Amino acid sequence: MGMRGRLMVNYFKENDIKWHFIHKRFRTPFFTYAIWDGSTKHYDNEIKFPYEVDNYIYLDTSIAITENDWCAMEDKVLKEIANNHRFLIDVIKRAYDVNDEIEAWIAKINSIDVNELTRNDLLNNWQYYVNKTNQFGAVVMLPLYYEKTLTAHLKKCISEYFPIRAHTIMLQLFTTPMKSGVAQLQELDVIKLAIRKCENKLTKYDKEKFLYNYSWTKNTSLDGEYMTEAELDIQIDIMSASNPSDKLKKYTTKHNNMTNAFNQKKSKLSPDLKLLIDTIQESIYYRGWRTERYYRNAYYLQKFYTKTAKVIGLHEKLDLFYLTFPEILGALQSSRFIDQKVITERKGGYAVIATREYTKIYSGKDLCVLKNNIKFAQVENTKLIKGQTSYRGQVKGRVCMVLSKSDLTKINYGDILVTNSTTIDYISYLNKVTAIVTDEGGILSHASVVSRELHIPCIIGTKNATQVFKDGDMVEVDANKGIVRKI
Numbered sequence: 001m002g003m004r005g006r007l008m009v010n011y012f013k014e015n016d017i018k019w020h021f022i023h024k025r026f027r028t029p030f031f032t033y034a035i036w037d038g039s040t041k042h043y044d045n046e047i048k049f050p051y052e053v054d055n056y057i058y059l060d061t062s063i064a065i066t067e068n069d070w071c072a073m074e075d076k077v078l079k080e081i082a083n084n085h086r087f088l089i090d091v092i093k094r095a096y097d098v099n100d101e102i103e104a105w106i107a108k109i110n111s112i113d114v115n116e117l118t119r120n121d122l123l124n125n126w127q128y129y130v131n132k133t134n135q136f137g138a139v140v141m142l143p144l145y146y147e148k149t150l151t152a153h154l155k156k157c158i159s160e161y162f163p164i165r166a167h168t169i170m171l172q173l174f175t176t177p178m179k180s181g182v183a184q185l186q187e188l189d190v191i192k193l194a195i196r197k198c199e200n201k202l203t204k205y206d207k208e209k210f211l212y213n214y215s216w217t218k219n220t221s222l223d224g225e226y227m228t229e230a231e232l233d234i235q236i237d238i239m240s241a242s243n244p245s246d247k248l249k250k251y252t253t254k255h256n257n258m259t260n261a262f263n264q265k266k267s268k269l270s271p272d273l274k275l276l277i278d279t280i281q282e283s284i285y286y287r288g289w290r291t292e293r294y295y296r297n298a299y300y301l302q303k304f305y306t307k308t309a310k311v312i313g314l315h316e317k318l319d320l321f322y323l324t325f326p327e328i329l330g331a332l333q334s335s336r337f338i339d340q341k342v343i344t345e346r347k348g349g350y351a352v353i354a355t356r357e358y359t360k361i362y363s364g365k366d367l368c369v370l371k372n373n374i375k376f377a378q379v380e381n382t383k384l385i386k387g388q389t390s391y392r393g394q395v396k397g398r399v400c401m402v403l404s405k406s407d408l409t410k411i412n413y414g415d416i417l418v419t420n421s422t423t424i425d426y427i428s429y430l431n432k433v434t435a436i437v438t439d440e441g442g443i444l445s446h447a448s449v450v451s452r453e454l455h456i457p458c459i460i461g462t463k464n465a466t467q468v469f470k471d472g473d474m475v476e477v478d479a480n481k482g483i484v485r486k487i
Contacts, residue, residue: 038137313337393457
């Protein structure tokens with residue numbers, strides 16, 4: 001381990017650093033390095049707010065920030081919003097603008113024959129891509145620092161405007177996304193494909209168009225895994241057997257009723273409360289949109305990645321995702337090949353420490369040292385767990401524990417999904433479950449958003465659901481009270 005790495009480990013150990021655990025999720029080094037490097041350095045000069053933080057860590061799938069950093073950033077964001085109520089909306093718009101520039105560049109790349117690009121051409125394009133990706137990473141975390149206060153402030157405002165019996169319903173209504181996200185759009189398009197199949201009108205073009213729009217949703221680890229036509233066919237077959245026309249009608253009616261209720265209730269509120277709700281709505285949409293852009297943009301850059309992997313001597317294109325931006329740029333600049341042993345080692349596990357001064361990646365023996373010296377707080381088991389209601393409802397069913405993407409195929413109809421957190425690749429399986437229970441999350445989390453989009457009873461932020469329950473347990477989920485218990 002290098003000097004900087006040893007110094008950081010010793011610093012964390014000797015100062016008894018307290019960590020603010022964010023979530024547990026596998027990502028390849030390519031994605032991890034990009035997002036945390038962009039969050040700890042001030043790459044976007046268009047944003048005057050000091051968004052960079054001191055210490056992030058990705059430790060073999062666990063992601064955390066020091067508690068001091070979290071509290072300091074939370075305080076800075078709150079003060080900024082107090083001075084400018086449109087702050088979050090403005091910085092989110094900046095992220096949309098940067099991504100528009102990235103997508104325009106991707107369109108340009110895909111309009112040419114990448115095989116004709118020289119090494120220097122590749123280098124220049126990678127430099128642009130890296131610069132824009134670093135800018136894009138500037139504000140990916142900002143809404144999370146405000147999430148707890150957003151929720152508390154909204155609850156307070158609701159209590160002033162509505163009778164106590166309507167508080168929970170109003171909270172759910174105002175935090176249900178009105179702008180359709182990928183989860184909702186993909187679900188609706190599968191229903192429409194199933195309807196076309198039932199009418200004997202489904203064509204290969206219909207499926208190709210769907211895959212072009214959504215194949216990337218399986219790429220949540222940024223490892224180059226995409227939805228296939230065979231997997232889509234299974235979704236269509238399942239949906240075709242459940243009266244898709246009726247399902248579309250019910251879904252549309254429920255969504256329209258929700259939208260009408262939202263607009264009616266919002267119209268009676270003060271301008272300040274309307275702006276608060278607009279901020280919450282945009283933050284909810286952005287929470288899913290921001291990470292989806294990494295997956296989606298990577299899908300449309302496959303030929304560019306393949307050409308790069310070949311030029312720098314990788315065994316296969318997917319190996320590129322086990323490198324960092326500086327390593328790719330360095331290989332292109334120096335005309336040297338990447339040591340394949342480094343990639344093999346990282347596939348066995350890795351860590352990333354990002355600070356304002358540097359971002360470093362560790363694997364092998366260095367990873368073992370970090371795991372032995374940096375510990376996150378463990379949650380004790382309890383018999384009854386509590387969390388935050390995301391979408392109301394009360395159901396009973398069998399637990400299906402999903403701790404990785406490979407577990408998703410275990411889900412059967414009527415199951416209650418218990419997991420650390422959900423990602424976009426869960427979407428095609430959620431039509432089977434009767435409830436969702438997660439360890440992690442607030443009102444902006446993926447599980448929280450998708451449960452309200454798809455109208456699935458959901459309890460988030462339990463902290464220890466995956467430790468208390470196991471596959472096959474019969475449980476009762478009371479999402480009206482935020483309680484899950486074995487029965």
